[in-house]
Amino acid sequence: MKKVTGVFALLAISFFIGFANTASARLSVSKNYKDTSLKSVAAFDTLRYDSLMKRLANGDKTGKWPVKKDVYPLPGAVLPFNRIIAYYGNMYSKNMGVLGQYPPKEMIAKLKSEVKAWAAADTLTPVVPALHYICVTAQADAGRNGLHNLRMPFSEIDKVIEMAKGINALVFLDIQVGFSTVQKELPLLEKYLKMPNVHFGIDPEFSMKEGSVPGKRIGTFDADDINYVSGYLAGLVKKNNLPPKIFVVHRFTKRMVTNYKDIKLRNEVQFVMDMDGWGGPDLKKGTYKYFVAGEPVQFTGFKLFYKNDIKNVPHRMLTPKEVLDLKPSPVYIQYQ
Template sequence: MKKYTLAIVISPFLFFVFTNCNQSKSNTVEATAQDSVAIKIDPVKKKPITSIDTADYNRRMIALSNKDTTGMWPVKAPYPLPGALLPYHRIIAFYGNLYSKRMGVLGEYPKAEMIEKLQAEVAKWKAADSSVTTIPAFHYIAVSAQGAPGAGNRYNMRMPFKQIDTLLSWAKPIDALVFLDIQVGHSNVKDEVSLLEEYLALPNVHLGIDPEFSMKSGHVPGKKIGTMSADDINDAIDILARIVREKKLTPKILVVHRFTQGMVTNYKAIKRVPEVQIVMDMDGFGSQVLKRSTYLRYIYREPVQFTGFKLFYKNDNWNDWKMYTPEQLLKFAPQPSYIQFQ
């Protein structure tokens, strides 16, 4: 196996101080279960299918590992509950916040233009790989790290629930998923995720957590890169798994952002359960060489379950850098199942 020089991808360090964003829960929360997340029905017995085709699942997981010979990929884990999105789909997500044009493409453009761009990226990935179903997603920063203490000394800002309702209304016509992303600041995963349980109980809503802004050292977010342990990540997994069991849902996806060694500690202790599918997402911007090195160092060599890859329209194309294409990323081992654009 070739040796790769250790290289750290530059952190985006993008956070935005919001004002007048009191959290106000909307009166109603609505979403329709999509075909891709609905419980499968046996056409003969007319009953829910209670197990997956393990042979097909194994074949797909081996395909994702892309001829890896180390034995690390595919990762050994329990089979998921029926209706799991992965490895049958690839998710193409636009990241950001509706209050800011600087935090990502999701909030940078007007709704119609943004959705058109997202669907164009979905089409590129469909053309590059027809072996899976490619689906769009909105990855929304529901809790944003802040540079000031704010309410409860948390150094974060909880966005109003009306924004989540807006994203759900945008997602429905295009059969998109919605990810709620958490930047805990001086708070913790359990408290922040618990406040979003009503939304996470919807079939097409999933979760993202960002160790970069988990400031266990007491520093101000953005001044240093934060960290999460397996215990923090397991808190999110426990909440999602309970919701899936109680609401009789198909598995939830948990996206964990990472671009340094210290951002995730004790990765071997991260739980793997049938109710939750974990994506370790290679975050950060830089040249293709830097990003590939980071993927190899922290995502490939510390396997958890599935992988993701983040692309930056501006910062990955800066100077003489070029943003990765679908065809290039499909050569990676393992192939990423989740692609996020910022």
């Protein structure tokens, strides 16, 4: 499965080529998020948590879901009490995802429409909107830092956070490290990750440990890298008395995440393995089955591509119902 991440026309010439393979519907996005966040801050209900995790397993017969090694999150956890619907991309590029493809008002209107559709598809799970912003982008050119990545100005991150406020949305800051490392890039974002509504994501596709130029081959992260991130986020939660952080890792091949069984779960961090490949419905379902559902960690996510999913026969995206029917059912949905 192939995946095209984008062209950075305004800042640098680069190309990326990847291979990929209860309640009634809420009256508004704003009210929905306020309601669910108030519920989640209350004393933690382990029985409800267990019940919701079993529901997300969706009748899975493999014995892998719900995850047996699961740990209870701290009070204030978003998952599994809500489903997140996120728009992904970069504000400088129309080709890296829907977040930067449209003017902000139009983009927000489209996101609200998707939120309503998912709320209608599963009336038992409240829906929370999110803006998933690529704040460090991999580059074909080595650049001034020699790291084959480009860090976005803090002023751009500020814009995304401000946009999110208008719809009570979560914010995810996503990094494509290139020749750099999570150990170097993550601390640079600490001032934002101290905010209670800001969460984090990493893309192994563009972690070029073997020295290949981003886009020439698929990169990788190991459990050690992932555990460093979750440990760092857990530290911020403890020091700043924050609700649990959500940590998203993109995946569409086996090698993108190595030693998954060694990934540590923490009370302060909610881990999502996000199926990141594009293609027709059967191909996407297969990728999800083998590389996400087949190697369980904690929660699962699923990416839908407005453009790339309809390139080939049968020229259609999966519907919310089809995604919800997966075993386990994804709790984080991302649109690119």
